Amino acid sequence: MRISELSRRSGVPVATIKYYLREDLLPKGEAVSTTQADYSEAHLHRLRLVRALVEVAEVPLARIRAVLAALDDPGLDLHTVLGTAIFAMSPAPEDRPGDPDWDRAADQTAELLAELAWRITPGSPARAQLTQALAAMQALGRPATPEMLRGYAAAAHQAARLDVACIDPEAPREEALLYAVSLSALMEQSLGALRRLAQEDVSAARFGAAAPGAQGREPGTEPR
């Protein structure tokens, strides 16, 4: 199919598709002539994936590019490639050793992970992310307690079991990986939304009374 059909079928403007091609977010179509290239269903599929990550999961293009590059890397086993992709997906805050809040948070992280005994890669960006969040709570004067962390870890592990259960190792590798990554990112959004909904339920149970958001903004209205 030509670029205009790719655009029509995906709903993405031609100019944007050209931009993605330039930025290596979409592989080039097979050149039929100097001014004509052929795009396949795989292109359409990848384009939809990019759009889902951009629009729904709000992943920066640079990170999407890194993830796709990891997926295209052949010759690694499923677990390794998945790990690499998830690494590339996450923001990696820089360590701030020496900062007292950071160091205390790093200890909290180490203690929690030692207790959980999860099989994880040492330098994982997720670990730095966790430390960063705990350091921020420290700085706000409300450090997380070990009991809280254990509870959140249990919830996270439950979600992760569901994530991994969705992976079909029998499916074609490319497809399985693509789904695993997109599912991980989209389920992160879903989990966040579900958590906010659940917060309302729990808060209603605890503090009771009227429905909130009565004077909240109209649906679809971005603040300012």
Added chain:
Amino acid sequence: MRISELSRRSGVPVATIKYYLREDLLPKGEAVSTTQADYSEAHLHRLRLVRALVEVAEVPLARIRAVLAALDDPGLDLHTVLGTAIFAMSPAPEDRPGDPDWDRAADQTAELLAELAWRITPGSPARAQLTQALAAMQALGRPATPEMLRGYAAAAHQAARLDVACIDPEAPREEALLYAVSLSALMEQSLGALRRLAQEDVSAARFGAAAPGAQGREPGTEPR
């Protein structure tokens, strides 16, 4: 304290503090003379909160402004103000009625929420977010199953119980709200990080073998 001390104590450049003052992210100090204003501990505290939301939770300034405005709104009960703040915090994707993927996702959402019977506000942006994520999965040809959704909802509810348990209704209102909001945002980051760590553990258990990310990027290296 003067602006320079506020800057020194918070680690935020004076220029940025001035910018936040202009942008209504920080209330003005009490004017002592034409060219001198006095900032309190409350200013320092709010500044730290803004920085935590910007740096760690990556919340856009416009949304932080909306949240702070909601918190400053007096005369509402705790549950209501909290709900309003959480509303202001979340992105609100626009509905796309008519789009088949969207409509199916909206049905899924309605079915799940009916089954869960959580006490939630009808127009909640979190609901639209959930629908959006489910619609994206639909579009990628891998719709979420009701069983999966139930599982994720259970995990989310568990996290939400921990969130709400942290709120101390006896604490000064302003303080309780500030902590609730920052905790919600920072714990979202922590939960995401924990989930990624747990994914690695579960994936290792299921697909076994070598440590992943061996050729992942160095810690602290942003892709491209």
Added chain:
DNA sequence: CTCTGTTGGAGAGTACTACTCTCCAAGCTG
């Protein structure tokens, strides 16, 4: 009372991201 430095306030400028627009010659289509 002068001199040095800081402050609040406002505007312009910058860096980055994610497009979006314009142009062009080559090429396919009626």
Added chain:
DNA sequence: CAGCTTGGAGAGTAGTACTCTCCAACAGAG
């Protein structure tokens, strides 16, 4: 062969979050 589309490349734009520059009005040191 006229008129549309296409691939490719560069320039332009909109939005976000600062960052810099300037200035007159002070404040404190000597």
